[in-house]
Amino acid sequence: MFFQIVDILGTIAFAISGALIAMNKRMDPFGVLIIAFVTAVGGGTLRDVMIGIEPVSWMRNMTFVYVIIGSAAFAVVFRKRISYLRKSLFLFDTIGIALYTVVGVETGLVAGLHPLICIAMGTMTACFGGVLRDILCNEIPVVFRKEIYATACILGGLTYFLLLQFFEDRNYLFVIAGLVVIIVRLIAVRYKISLPTLYKKDEDIL
Amino acid sequence: MFFQIVDILGTIAFAISGALIAMNKRMDPFGVLIIAFVTAVGGGTLRDVMIGIEPVSWMRNMTFVYVIIGSAAFAVVFRKRISYLRKSLFLFDTIGIALYTVVGVETGLVAGLHPLICIAMGTMTACFGGVLRDILCNEIPVVFRKEIYATACILGGLTYFLLLQFFEDRNYLFVIAGLVVIIVRLIAVRYKISLPTLYKKDEDIL
């Protein structure tokens, strides 16, 4: 129950963030709805399709469909005042990636995949909605360029599997992994920590 | 039989539209063929993969493969004269999205999905070939920015499920839903109706 409410808060944050960026790009209402959808469910859809869980999750749970449509409508109606919500949305978003990471890791575990693949699935669930959003908006995905975002998800996933060596209760471990994601992200944003950009070569090799 | 001919006309229109845009982008013949393919079958492929119908439809029906290859070749050979066909192609394209919408809705129904998801599948089948085409050509998908296009598909899908409350014969309903798509699109283009672009914010929130 608690998890489900948090999951819905995360979905709301993702959908609103997608809708805002779509409006920035001067899309029409249909485009705004699609981008909201893709941001919220894109990562999980990729994960499900690659693992073979079909029809993909959101097609079988209408709650999320309604929440996303409602969030997109909310973002459109209150687009001028939404900056007051900036802090709440950032918090929802951070909680969202934590929960999406945990859901992705768990989905990988249920499918019997290797721990490294499970961590990849968790990171993909949390981050690839944003990647698809940026591709549809014709941008280089922001997650590849700045901010500790995916790194927080990877660290959360690693924590889970490290602790699994010592503890058995998976539910607690999921909570701890999620908290690691949240704390790493909050610290990174608070202290403006980001991964370094690597050397820019002048030309390609291949 | 009638349906199949219309379906092929739609596929031809989509493939030619893809080939023309690829030539606009100065792609080589291989690129032109791929973009023609993606435009014609991309939406249905996404739908099949997300529902779990695999191998995806076009891999099991060589008619479409031959039609697409032929259409791309036709577009390449007659690229200088194809503007005479402008009106026919627009008509084929409009018939195409109507039929693709109906096929998508039906595929969702057969998979036992919720009506809203079926409408989404219909719209995806009709519109996401063009979305993928625009992504491969490095453009913001045109369907998100202008013209009543996806909206026509959504209205067609809604009509189907509204009438399903009152009538039973699904074949007639499919025809009516397809006609709604065609009429909405023709009226929108004739009177230059489009959805409004929403407020442009100066910066992102998340």
Added chain:
Amino acid sequence: MFFQIVDILGTIAFAISGALIAMNKRMDPFGVLIIAFVTAVGGGTLRDVMIGIEPVSWMRNMTFVYVIIGSAAFAVVFRKRISYLRKSLFLFDTIGIALYTVVGVETGLVAGLHPLICIAMGTMTACFGGVLRDILCNEIPVVFRKEIYATACILGGLTYFLLLQFFEDRNYLFVIAGLVVIIVRLIAVRYKISLPTLYKKDEDIL
């Protein structure tokens, strides 16, 4: 055994090429790793998902995961000196697309698909990792614009099915098909042969 080593060499070349292009785009280390991954396994992933082989191949074979992570790390560490490897990498890459083509054709055959679809699967396996890499880096895919690259894969696939009319031993045919891919690509690069760009129209039709 021989095949597996060649396959790994190809994967290394793809992963390094992806990592270099990601560094060119000033991505952070996480972005570099993802692009390396997508370049190396993207084509096979698309193929598996469209045919319905899930979980997709790389999730079930950790060797490739380790090889890709190692290659990306290598590319990051030696990014300033990697131009000395230019020729080796080009050779690995060429061997890589030959082997990926053969693997893709074989996967299609095992799934009982039509020869034309098998050739498409081979070409997709070899080329679409690079296509996805370019999309994530916000470029028009290079494979659609220049160089005999996909064409070599298509010719290799055609050779396989032509010879299948006369010979029975599939293993030999795979080797021959792979050699055709390599030779066509080497000749094309050596003599700077490329497919012609087609006529650029001034405006779209549809």
